[in-house]
Amino acid sequence: MLANISPKARRQHWISRCGVKEAITNTLHKFSYYSHKECKYAADIERDIERTFNSLHNEPRNIERLRSVLNAFAVKNSDVGYTQGLNFIAGHLLLQFPNELAFWILDALANKHQLKGFLKDKMPKLKVALYQLEQLVKAYLPDIHNDLRRKEVSYELFAVQWFLTLFSFDFEPSYLNTCLLYTSDAADE
Numbered sequence: 001m002l003a004n005i006s007p008k009a010r011r012q013h014w015i016s017r018c019g020v021k022e023a024i025t026n027t028l029h030k031f032s033y034y035s036h037k038e039c040k041y042a043a044d045i046e047r048d049i050e051r052t053f054n055s056l057h058n059e060p061r062n063i064e065r066l067r068s069v070l071n072a073f074a075v076k077n078s079d080v081g082y083t084q085g086l087n088f089i090a091g092h093l094l095l096q097f098p099n100e101l102a103f104w105i106l107d108a109l110a111n112k113h114q115l116k117g118f119l120k121d122k123m124p125k126l127k128v129a130l131y132q133l134e135q136l137v138k139a140y141l142p143d144i145h146n147d148l149r150r151k152e153v154s155y156e157l158f159a160v161q162w163f164l165t166l167f168s169f170d171f172e173p174s175y176l177n178t179c180l181l182y183t184s185d186a187a188d189e
Helices: 007-018 020-025 031-036 042-049 060-076 086-094 099-111 124-140 142-150 155-164 173-188
Strands: none
Touching: 007 020, 007 099, 020 099, 031 060, 031 099, 042 060, 042 086, 060 086, 060 099, 086 099, 124 142, 124 155
């Protein structure tokens, strides 16, 4: 059922869920202000742009779009700046939205939906999420948990990338859209 939701309805859901319209109207500075300010993370952003989705690389304009969203995010969220993984999240958002909306959704994910805890120094929410994942696997998939322990495979080995990119590195955008739409609806129940 969720896979049949139109792209327009998906976009409206993201905009509504993240409170983007309120953020745009209630903010002192606009996207263009943040995207054109000098960013101390410019070299890191530039390096990671090359690692982002191939579908964004088809046009130089898309590379510039990704650069401007990441720069704006790093400037506005100076307590986080730029960290690896943001390029994949922003890239996914840019496949769905114009620059300004992608920026405000990314900002809402960081500030309203606690993504910052995964990105800040020492990544406190990442440690909690890894622990929770391990406990869930241990409780519901004990054979897999025991096999991982026996082979000395740490959850960090595979799950850090999942959490730091909100799964956008490992899943196709259409599949990820369906999952995120479903999980955000489930959170309301």
